Amino acid sequence: MSIRNFLKSNDAFAYALALAFLVIAMLTAISVGSVAVPVSDIVKIIGAHVFRLPIADQVDSMYVTIVSQIRLPRVLLAGFVGASLAIAGAAFQGLLRNPLADPYILGVSSGASVGAVTTLFFNISIPLLGFYTLPVISIAAALLTILLVLFFARRVDRTMRVETIILTGIIFSSFLGSLISLIIALTGDELQQIMGWLLGSVSMRGWSHIGIIVPFFIVGSLLLLMNSRELNAMSFGEERAQHLGVDVERRKLVILVAGSILTGAAVAVSGAIGFVGLVIPHLTRRLWGPDHVHLLPLSILTGAGFLMLTDLISRTIISPTILPIGVITALIGAPVFAVILMKQRKNA
Amino acid sequence: MLNLDHVSGGYDGQPVVQDIHFSVSPGEFFGILGPNGSGKTTLMKMISGLIPCMSGSIQLNNQNIRHFSRKALAKKMAVLPQLTAHTFSYTVRETVALGRYAHHEGFFQTWTPEDEHVLQTVMAQTNITAFKHEAVQELSGGEQQRVFLAQALAQQPNLLLLDEPTNHLDLAYQKNLLDLLKKGAEQEGLTVVSIFHDLNLASLYCDRLLLLHEGRERALATPDGVLTEDLIQEVYQAEVKKHPHPEVAKPQMYLLPDEAETTEEVTIGPSMLDIRPEHITLTAPIPLRTISSGVCGAGIGWHRDFVNRHVLCDYNCSDPEGEMRDYLERNGFDTSRTVGMMTAVQMEDAAYGVWENDYISVFTVVTAGTGNATDSARAAGQTRPAVQGTINIWLFVNGYVTEDAFIQAIMTATEAKAQALRELGIKDETTGTIATGTSTDSILVAATQQGETLPYAGTATELGQLIGKSVYAETKKAIQRYQAG
Known part of the structure; x- marks a missing residue:
């Protein structure tokens, strides 16, 4: 407790630590691989990109290609996906007053996947949206799923107990999962690739995918950050929040939409990666406390760093085979889920 | 607003x-x-x-x-x-x-x-x-x-x-x-x-x-x-x-909780009375609703044990209540359920009797000494030994007595006591006039709160008449015994 009190009483320290973690994770993830790139060279290459300077001559041009074309986009994509899922998870948890609410467990990721798979395999392209058809449909499917999950959970149990929401989420997940299998079976081919995509991966995506996720990440995160006080109030219950002066119906909708934007966009670029939205907010809350004013930005930083490292593990642990990143997050996340659940039952 | x-x-x-x-x-x-x-x-x-x-x-x-x-x-x-x-x-x-x-x-x-x-x-x-x-x-x-x-x-x-x-x-x-x-x-x-x-x-x-x-x-x-x-x-x-x-x-x-089982009808009477040289006690089988003056357990409450204790004429204690509690505890009484009184009168001079009509019965116990007799209308606040002559009246009513009736019962009993003193010609030694009581009298009215509801106890009611007659008669008897003794 005393360590936690110390950490909590020092906001600047929290941000410094989270930022340091992110930078170290990023440099490590770029550096490590089949070809190891020295950190000093990475800094030079990135510095040159950021400040639009010519790359220093002493840097090996192979390193430049590896970093600029392969590792950097991959690591950044992992970072944005991790950040999106972590902040979305933190927001869902605050809104539903449930530390087990996570885009994956709630079925939102599955919903987004159905949207993405449908788009990909029927080659849907909405005019005007063009390139953004995939994330937009994923986001719409994600939003539709969370609304349906909450609607059904409320129909089953007006008080919306933790167990009810999780069960409803699981039911939706398996139903939507089967729907995806059905679509795959109907299309027949490329099964292996789809399975890999479904388990989540940030490999071989490139800069274009970063272009897809960044605008949605910015919009979704800003919407949530603007509602951090409201999330604090809603953590004490919707009625309590109303009594404190929160316009609950409107704020709830904004938060659900923002969470769906973040989840949908993440799924559109990387597939369904589970448990990031569960583990990161949980860890962050334990270290720095539940105040969403800090929990949300800290979750962004930590979530980004976490998924960069997870991706690193997934591509190096049994190299040259690349594991789907979702396998690693599930291996870490499922036990954490179990621990939180057991703790909750004990408290109840 | x-x-x-x-x-x-x-x-x-x-x-x-x-x-x-x-x-x-x-x-x-x-x-x-x-x-x-x-x-x-x-x-x-x-x-x-x-x-x-x-x-x-x-x-x-x-x-x-x-x-x-x-x-x-x-x-x-x-x-x-x-x-x-x-x-x-x-x-x-x-x-x-x-x-x-x-x-x-x-x-x-x-x-x-x-x-x-x-x-x-x-x-x-x-x-x-x-x-x-x-x-x-x-x-x-x-x-x-x-x-x-x-x-x-x-x-x-x-x-x-x-x-x-x-x-x-x-x-x-x-x-x-x-x-x-x-x-x-x-x-x-x-x-x-x-x-x-x-x-x-x-x-x-x-x-x-x-x-x-x-x-x-x-x-x-x-x-x-x-x-x-x-x-x-x-x-x-x-x-x-x-x-x-x-x-x-x-x-x-x-x-009001429902009574778990119908409790047996209780009638308070002489069989429950125990007269000894050191005290008179009455132990009721159920708690009785009481209103009383006395040394301890006084006021309004529920009590089961009633003690009228003999003390010497020169009893003098700065804390009679504490001393009385000690006495009760020494003698095995639970002070939380006991009403205790004192008198210097000999206990064997106590007078008691059951007075009843077809519906109601009243059991009255009186110990009386008149060494302290006072005319309440003329009392000048003489300081005399506190317990030398005291009239202690206990009235046990077998019936349900309302709050009104409790107060009327005290009025009626007091009037009857005064009448007894008047007829016996007991005088206030200071003023030379007829006494209405002594300066240290105590009274207890206790009721079983079972059976007949008795809303009034004024002299126009049957309960009032029983109280009046019994207090008058037992007080007179007790004073006569005191005077003879």
Whole structure:
């Protein structure tokens, strides 16, 4: 407790630590691989990109290609996906007053996947949206799923107990999962690739995918950050929040939409990666406390760093085979889920 | 302040509360009572704006609450919820600071010095400053409730709504919380509207009470007007007795449990009396309702053991009550259920007898000495040894005696005693006039509270006549024995 009190009483320290973690994770993830790139060279290459300077001559041009074309986009994509899922998870948890609410467990990721798979395999392209058809449909499917999950959970149990929401989420997940299998079976081919995509991966995506996720990440995160006080109030219950002066119906909708934007966009670029939205907010809350004013930005930083490292593990642990990143997050996340659940039952 | 104008409302188109009409003035402590399902909580949710009115309107400061934004409403009105479990462990300070939410505008809300001042003030008021860095979850129920009260007060409301604020709280916390609210109402003009489960707490703290029954107003008045036996019995379907609070001018309601088994009819009589040189005792098989003067166990209560103790003429003790308690305990009596008296008279001179008619019986025991005889009309406050001559009268009534009748029984007995002294020509030695009693007389009236209800005991009633005759006769007998002895 005393360590936690110390950490909590020092906001600047929290941000410094989270930022340091992110930078170290990023440099490590770029550096490590089949070809190891020295950190000093990475800094030079990135510095040159950021400040639009010519790359220093002493840097090996192979390193430049590896970093600029392969590792950097991959690591950044992992970072944005991790950040999106972590902040979305933190927001869902605050809104539903449930530390087990996570885009994956709630079925939102599955919903987004159905949207993405449908788009990909029927080659849907909405005019005007063009390139953004995939994330937009994923986001719409994600939003539709969370609304349906909450609607059904409320129909089953007006008080919306933790167990009810999780069960409803699981039911939706398996139903939507089967729907995806059905679509795959109907299309027949490329099964292996789809399975890999479904388990989540940030490999071989490139800069274009970063272009897809960044605008949605910015919009979704800003919407949530603007509602951090409201999330604090809603953590004490919707009625309590109303009594404190929160316009609950409107704020709830904004938060659900923002969470769906973040989840949908993440799924559109990387597939369904589970448990990031569960583990990161949980860890962050334990270290720095539940105040969403800090929990949300800290979750962004930590979530980004976490998924960069997870991706690193997934591509190096049994190299040259690349594991789907979702396998690693599930291996870490499922036990954490179990621990939180057991703790909750004990408290109840 | 708050006006409800013929308000109805409920859920899913079904009205739960109907046609509720009242106003609360600033600084008033207003209580809402009613059995489960009577619509208390629904009414509260309508006042706090959580559910809309189906008909009628609710006004706060003469403005319909529907026309307030949530934030504007939260600046005028705060709600203290019932205690519930919370998922995340916010600190006390973070929790209370949320109360300032409504006072912040725009996206870039900054914490102002005024916010900090309010925060410090309410934390001091509710006495939670000491644990401001602790997690709310880890506090006791009473402390948590204080934290949420501080949160509500941080909204700086004019009106505070409470839903059974003392639920799950220890006795001391109930009192502290309500005292704090009462103080706020009296000193700062805070208007309080609260649901109460506990009729007696509501009576103690509220200025007015609204009693709801099946969603409608059943009564709206002061605690004394609402807490009547008939109303409460009808609305709560439970038998209750009303009694004034011993120290505060407010009524209290007592539940009457159903008797587990029909207890055997008890008749108090000579067989229960034990006369010894050192004391006369009577032990009743059941507790008797008593009103008495005496050395200990005096006043109004329920007692089973009655002791009239012989002491020497020169008995002199600075603490007769403490000495009497010691004596009773030494002799195996439980002082909590014993009425104890003293006299210097010889115990074998006691006179007693059963007086009865077809319905009622009275068992009367008198010990009398007249060394101290005094004319009450002329008494000059002579100081004489306290117990030298004393008339102690015990009256046991086998029947149900009302409070009225207890008092009349004492009047009747006293009149009969005076008459006995007059006929025996007992004189006040100082004034030379006929005495009306002695300066240290004691009386006990005890009733079994079974059988016949005896509403009166004046001399016009059969009970009064039995009391009068028996006291007159037994007192006369006792004095004659004393004089002979």
